[in-house]
Amino acid sequence: MSDVDALSERIDALEMRLSYQDVTIETLNQTITAQWTEIDRLTRQLSELKERLREAESNLSGPVNEPPPHY
Template sequence: MSNSEPSNQELSERIDTLEMRLTFQDDTIETLNQTITAQWREIDALKRQIALLVERLEDAQSNAEGPRNEPPPHY
């Protein structure tokens, strides 16, 4: 065996390191996925609230009396 080839021990250590990194990355991906899912739920709730507020505003504007052509009370 030449010096340029890694030993079985070195290969085993590299594999262990890669497996640990993969496990950590899998956990990170799962955490990010949960965070994104929670954010999308919150965004959906906020969109519904905005739609409700727009509807209420439109109703209030349509039910509001228009400006009167009366002179101000101080005349």
């Protein structure tokens, strides 16, 4: 095999690897984007739940840590 053929095969192999890497990078990018979207949604939901909990606690009558009447 000549040096030109060997070099051509190496270039072809590198181009194939690059193609697979491009596909992998794009897939990872889509996955990360979807995860950040979900994280943002969950963060907003958690904030809303915290606010609802604060409102519910402020509407309670009497101390929260009061022992039950059978003590």
